[in-house]
Amino acid sequence: MKKIEAIIKPYKLSEVQERLNEIGVHGMTVSEVKGYGRQKGHTELYRGAEYSVDFLPKVKIEVVTPEDKVETTVDAILKGAHTGSIGDGKIFVMPVEETVRIRTGERGREAV
Amino acid sequence: MKKIEAIIKPYKLSEVQERLNEIGVHGMTVSEVKGYGRQKGHTELYRGAEYSVDFLPKVKIEVVTPEDKVETTVDAILKGAHTGSIGDGKIFVMPVEETVRIRTGERGREAV
Amino acid sequence: MKKIEAIIKPYKLSEVQERLNEIGVHGMTVSEVKGYGRQKGHTELYRGAEYSVDFLPKVKIEVVTPEDKVETTVDAILKGAHTGSIGDGKIFVMPVEETVRIRTGERGREAV
């Protein structure tokens, strides 16, 4: 099993979700994160003092999936999240050694 | 070393924490996430417009632990988080190659 | 490629960020988490009822980086996050099998 982590622009989440649904991925976990990278941040002003904010709001998606579905999953995310402008984000693929469904105790492929 | 990631129902956190304490796990990192899966979401109403909210609040627990404690840890989480109804969540086990305690610089088993 | 995850004290974030910049790491993802460990929590009082809060606010930093930069990255985080008092946090290193930049589709080293 593999875990695919994608860091994307927040407003692209629903599009990515749709794309994943299309290819039969019906489970994922999402969280709000802050990203720092080439995309430059912005400046905030409070009583004339300028603060530069480097961290931008991003959404992290985690999908655990069997090896044979990794490529289609990565592709789906790529299609859903792509805008072509800086800050579109990253996809990382990582090994998962065991998966368990808490409700049933099922393991491996059955669990996700 | 392994990292055990569990996605559970939020109100089960304290029970899981207790179970983990019982088996001697005294360190973990927790975060709020949104989950999407078989458990169906709910509908929200704002001025008569219906929004279906698919993402449900979940809690993610991360425990890094030596290999020999993985099974007991997974079991403890299973016991603490299980309700038997859809949406109980998942447990994933992943390899960790190095661990460091920032305060002391200790590495490996000593670090967690 | 490796993913370096660090759990640190929140107010140390900007220092860690600087240290990472110094060694040429210009991308990372950050999130707010709650940590449970040796550092003891605090007690809250609401109408005379005491609640003990075990989970402390921490910040999680994730940096994906090529193998040859892992050690310098870990060192940079260590320097930036170290205070010497309990609760300074942990660094974990994990394998990453694939990385993709969503904007360009670049993979591997080019992607981060």
Next chain:
Amino acid sequence: MSRVISRLKALLVTLAAMGAMAGPAQAQEVADAIDTGDTAWLLVSTAMVMLMTPGLALFYGGMVRRKNVLSTAMYSFIALGVITVQWTLFGYSLAFGPDIGSVIGGFSMFGLSGVGGQAQGTIPAALFMAFQMMFAIITVALISGAVAERMKFSSFVVFIILWTTLVYDPIAHWVWGGGWIMSLGALDFAGGLVVHISAGVAALVCAVMLGKRHGYPAEPMPPHNLTMTLLGAALLWFGWFGFNAGSALGSGSLAATSFVATQVATAASIMGWVTAEWLHRGKPTALGVASGMVSGLVAITPAAGFVTPLSAMVIGAVAGVICYAAVMAKGRLGYDDSLDAFGIHGMGGAWGAVATGFFATVAVNSAGADGLFYGNPALLLKQLTSVVVTVLYTLVVTYGLLKAIDAGMGLRVDHEDEIMGLDLSQHGESGYTM
């Protein structure tokens, strides 16, 4: 009490006029003419008391868990809708209509018939009605503190309609509308009995009959937003000037002295509560300040128009300590009054009603009476009688009502819905989408 006077005065004038064979119209002119200043103060007071109910919604809303913030506020907001309609249709008539047997008003002022712009005392009758309306509204909203996080919204709506009709309206009649407590001569300046004791006791009955919130007390249920609670408490304080000083039913000396008593007692109660918790738990808290504030406001309510500033200070300081102790005791007694509606309104109101029996003095308000400390033990007895009867009546009727509603439609939300939170399950909304 000031109401007692103005009514008595009107009566006397009428009798005198009749004795002198003067036409009633002329007597009316003497007794009742609108004063623009009195009316201005009552217009504002009425608006201020209205604002207390949203203030309460915030005060309570901040104290619950995030998932229940809207449902908690909704109990108060719906009271503004429902009770206004009840009061307009028949509630006012029941409470303030011509007396029937010292027990209740009739239906003769149904739909506010005859309640228009004409003078009643020195203010328009319609304004007196509106001022009283706001009291009825906030009373049922106060009860919601005990049922928060688990009572069905629909059942709450049914409950408050019945409770206002069967508990509030009669008690208001007894105390202010010409009923037996008024005849007895017990003092309740702005609603210690009518509002706080009745609401507090009803809250206790609700808490016991609904049972504990799921997870209570094992699971911590800290307030989700104390800044909201502080804001709500501040709006309550602001509005309470209208509540207490507006109960003078005019602008002048009595309004001013009631205002001062309100301010001093509230401040002293903050100090009382905060000192108690500082000594007891080692830290003064913001929730303690807010709670002490409300405790003091409650306790001074029955007394505001009858006591000196220094007496108000004592009443307030003691209120802060008593209510703190009452809230502490809850843990040991084992019921789950989610937001301490009984501990604060029931206990604070009872203390205030009794304290009036000690501290009242005709030096402050010649239309009042002297209390025990001014050499008159009789008043204390009257105060105690009125408290005991109010407690018992409220207890019995509230219990009966809840039993009936429980049988008919259930009181509590489903277990699943409670865990999900009442905002989503009852109202299909989330308080925050951050």
Next chain:
Amino acid sequence: MSRVISRLKALLVTLAAMGAMAGPAQAQEVADAIDTGDTAWLLVSTAMVMLMTPGLALFYGGMVRRKNVLSTAMYSFIALGVITVQWTLFGYSLAFGPDIGSVIGGFSMFGLSGVGGQAQGTIPAALFMAFQMMFAIITVALISGAVAERMKFSSFVVFIILWTTLVYDPIAHWVWGGGWIMSLGALDFAGGLVVHISAGVAALVCAVMLGKRHGYPAEPMPPHNLTMTLLGAALLWFGWFGFNAGSALGSGSLAATSFVATQVATAASIMGWVTAEWLHRGKPTALGVASGMVSGLVAITPAAGFVTPLSAMVIGAVAGVICYAAVMAKGRLGYDDSLDAFGIHGMGGAWGAVATGFFATVAVNSAGADGLFYGNPALLLKQLTSVVVTVLYTLVVTYGLLKAIDAGMGLRVDHEDEIMGLDLSQHGESGYTM
């Protein structure tokens, strides 16, 4: 309407005085002397109406997405700055200066020249001016509900200066300043036409001309903080007592009956809206309570001083249902009025203006008129005429203004800036840094 009376009265007295060869100074004394009670109520009312604009900022601010909360509030807050200056310099003069051709006041009171502490009716002239100022401010702030989350701040500032000058000031003059609608005899107690219909229609034009928010309606845009919206609604309600009952321009019977009508209609409208959505969608919501509240307040505004409490109850209940339906219809009509400024203020205001033609009765206010239900169809016709002309005039001028501003400086923020949120892009700030 009460203004009509006081002005007519002043006129009559002056004429009578002239006829009697008495000096105008003496006549003035009879007609105009400051009453401290009336002044007290108007001072408070003016402050309360001021508070409505920040209340609106919260009401609206809670309904947008988190990234736009400050920019949404800023539309209201900047109106407090900009319109106060406009009104002081020339706006008041245009609206209430000596009439020119039944259409507009002149510039003779530029810079408030001659508007000082002297009596106008029974209150200081400066106070009447300030009370009216608050109406002008909130009217433009209401419009912002339609442009939220996408209109450029600078363009909004320019727009409100021009719109107040070219739309609000003339309509205020027509209805209250001695213009043709006043002469016609149509009734608008506190601003159904002047405030709500004009703002509602302008909002519709803005929504259509700005176009939809990016992502609307596919992307869900739920309110980010409904507790803020509830608080804002509560402040609106509180302030509205000043708005409506203050429009009696004095403290007394008329203020009291307007106050009661306001309270009853608002409560009934809450019940109307909530019942509608409960039946239609299965759940009563907190946003529904807040929306019903504002709908009722809007609808009773033109009628408050002319109707009985039971009529107010009907007007309110119907308002809740009508506004709910109007908001539902928006989806099908396809424009994006972000926060339903048209659905609530336009529709609610129109219903209120028409309802006045049905329910008004001289039994409540002898200076008013009887409506259709009291046997006088003429009033209804006048009401309809005034509504139609106000709608058309507002429509045309608002359209022209927006076209011009669009050509000159653009109406909408850049696409990128809209996605990032207006708080950051327009103001360089975040609402929350939690």
Next chain:
Amino acid sequence: MSRVISRLKALLVTLAAMGAMAGPAQAQEVADAIDTGDTAWLLVSTAMVMLMTPGLALFYGGMVRRKNVLSTAMYSFIALGVITVQWTLFGYSLAFGPDIGSVIGGFSMFGLSGVGGQAQGTIPAALFMAFQMMFAIITVALISGAVAERMKFSSFVVFIILWTTLVYDPIAHWVWGGGWIMSLGALDFAGGLVVHISAGVAALVCAVMLGKRHGYPAEPMPPHNLTMTLLGAALLWFGWFGFNAGSALGSGSLAATSFVATQVATAASIMGWVTAEWLHRGKPTALGVASGMVSGLVAITPAAGFVTPLSAMVIGAVAGVICYAAVMAKGRLGYDDSLDAFGIHGMGGAWGAVATGFFATVAVNSAGADGLFYGNPALLLKQLTSVVVTVLYTLVVTYGLLKAIDAGMGLRVDHEDEIMGLDLSQHGESGYTM
């Protein structure tokens, strides 16, 4: 100033009465009889000024970091408790008791002895006392802006008791209670000297003596919740109408013109601040609107009852720019006045006091004086004198007090506690549990 008049008037009447051998009782009747309208306005004003302190708690609370929101609010809320008690026991007596050597009142009105419902001017004495009480409360709360995020709660409590007694009470006596500044003839309508300059200067001393917050200025410390700050600013504005127009001590022309001056100056100051930052930094901000608002309110405070609307506009606009500049300068001067209590209240108050010397005119208030622009340079000199002495006195005594408290119990929380946040470390609470 209006106080000066009413007191002088009372004095003159008494003298005249004595000269004519008329009984003092009769003279009293002429000078002092309660007016219900005046009393109504002062009742409301007092409640509104009370509300300013919670408003300030929100204004300040929104500007700090999340971990310090409650502790920041607590400084204000505890002032409501502590200073009310101080004022009731002896503070009022010190400030307004019979004059001793033009410097201080005595202890003769200890515990409000003799301060009851009897008339003082046209309002009850107890009400005048309560109105003044609210000023004493908010003054110390204002100072907390400079100490936020690091001062020990217990030390703050001790500090405000001493500071009110040794700084506020004397200055209030000098200016309003019959002391030397009153005799001098300097004008301070509603507290430019007494409230804002004294609080602003004390804030500066506190900021310097406490030292910078840990991490300042390297670490960014953006406001955690600007919607809370906006709400707080709005409540301040609302309450300030009571503060300024209530200082007329009655309802009528003077209250109305003060009200208008307050509104116009505030709006102009918003425009001043926002324009300055728009030109200087490229963007108009919500915090700028809130800050400009308060700056204008501060600056018009001493002048409100003496200037025309157009003068108020100039005073406000300049205040916005001056305070913006003062806040900018802080960075260069190197002290850490967390929330700019000095930059806004000290500088704004000083500007207002001086501006009164330029813009005051007897055309607006015959009991005032003409300023420089109306041909009278003497007033400006008096204003400057009063400012300089107030600044110096406050500086010296505040410094001494802080030194003493620092020696006795320390001023600042531990380093660890500061990092953890004062909410947890001082009060054991979290503002939000989301």
